[in-house]
Amino acid sequence: MNDQSLKILKLIGLAIAGTGLLLILLSPFIGESLTPGSLWWIEPVAYIGAGVFVLGSVVAVIGFQIIARRTKALTGDRTRTWSQVTQDYFDTFAHDMGRPLRRILGKQREARALLNETGEVTPHMVVELLNEIENQAPNFRLMIENVRVLVDLEDDTASPVIEPVDAAAIVRNVSDRYTPIARERGLELVWWCEPSEFGLIYGDGSALDHVITNLVDNAAKFAEGHVEIRMTRTESEFLVRVWDDGAGIAESYLAHVFDRGWTPELSARSEKQSSGLGLFIASSLTERCGGQLVVESQALNGSQSDAHSTTFTLSLPLDNRPLKR
């Protein structure tokens, strides 16, 4: 049905309803004129009028509804196109931004391979430099991805893509990505899930990947010796717990951990690059997926030296399909 015929439908509805109303109002006169001197016809005419009014109203309301829905869909489409355009630009931007990094990274990996082939001992400084270049790659990946998600979060009409997801595989991939970095920082990064056969969940896989990546990235930045990722499940939820044995977060700061732009006040410690975006994005994405992200921390001050730690617990529904909700 096109817009024109919808408008006509709406008008016809209104006209029928008007006729009905008119019949009710005029029923005394019509009844009177049909059988002069008797009141018998007045009532049936009024009833018929009421029926016609109801019919007309229904038609008009349906017309209105369809038009309203269509307008909404149209404006909705427009925002999606806008978002698509932004994403498209961003895609081009990320590709072009990545080009120099891909070249640097490629050269570094070639250099490493060539140095290995010579069989000679590579100077410590050189190894350090190569490692630094290699380890900045995941940083860059996360940064680009964070900005992209940030753009996406601004779009209210966007919704999570629900698909069957192997959550254990996601944790495994994140762990694999961060294991070399952790090793270089002298950290032990481990993960496991209980039960071991975790099975599939229904959720937004790339959002899950992104949230866990941000949590692990954060933990690897502040841990002193250990990072643990543990997955468990209950009847309706699955939980990912990311634990580190860093100095912890003072209680007064805990409430601000997920604020945009918040970074720990650790100016006394050496440079720790942190944009203050990661945890904000992690918690916003989690919320959008209908889950929860909470933080617990035992801070360093006052307690025994091994009693400090920080735990982020992500809980998400096992089945996030809208039909089942």
Add this chain to the structure above:
Amino acid sequence: MTSKSAGRGQKILVVDDEHMSDLMRSVLRRLETDGFRPIVVAPEGPHLTGEDYETQALFALETERPSAVLLDVRFGEYDSDRFKGLSILKKIVERDSSMPVLMFTQYTQGPYRDTAVNASLSVSVSVDFIDKLASPEEVVLRLRRLIGRAPETIKIGTLFEIDAANAAVYVIENERRDLIREIQGMKLEILSELASAMYRSEGELVPFSRLERFSDGEDSRASLRVRIRELKVSLGRAVSREFGANELIINVRNRGYRLVNPRD
């Protein structure tokens, strides 16, 4: 773990217009050191487009019968070829829905990831996505998992080899394999469990809950600890070494155990 046997000569079809770049060369080199046989699709001509790669890739799929495909999303800088990889993916899947395909993306999320998921993912298709910046180790690891067959034997560093099918542990010395007779039954099962976790992912820990069946008595952790110690002693004796608390099999903060490659 980087033994030649890991890839067992499996062919990997590489479809990427940047296959000559340093980044891809390091991936190709890594595939070779891990025992895979990369087959690079490289059409010839003055003005190559995504179309040329598609034609040749589909041809190579028929003639080479690879075990998996490594496929880039983007071909060239033309706008029309920006998502060419997706159309190639679709055609590969149409021809062979069981073919494992690992796709290179700019980043893990994003429009083409969703498009790829929607366009290609019927139930049985095994497609995975990896960032183009990922390390060669990560690429090979992901590919290995996508192909999915667990190996018959798992090597622990260069010292030991576990043959789960034949329930045997060997010590490797100068290319020779000698059976370690001491390690059998439950000890072997524990070792296999730890070794397969390590094979799946370096950081994977085997939690106590999964090891409890190998223990008995009132204090199950203590009995497990004893078994692990015996295991370490047996393995150490075979190579005339003594493995310390932070070597070979380590107890991670009382969560569980994990196998690490021993130093040579």
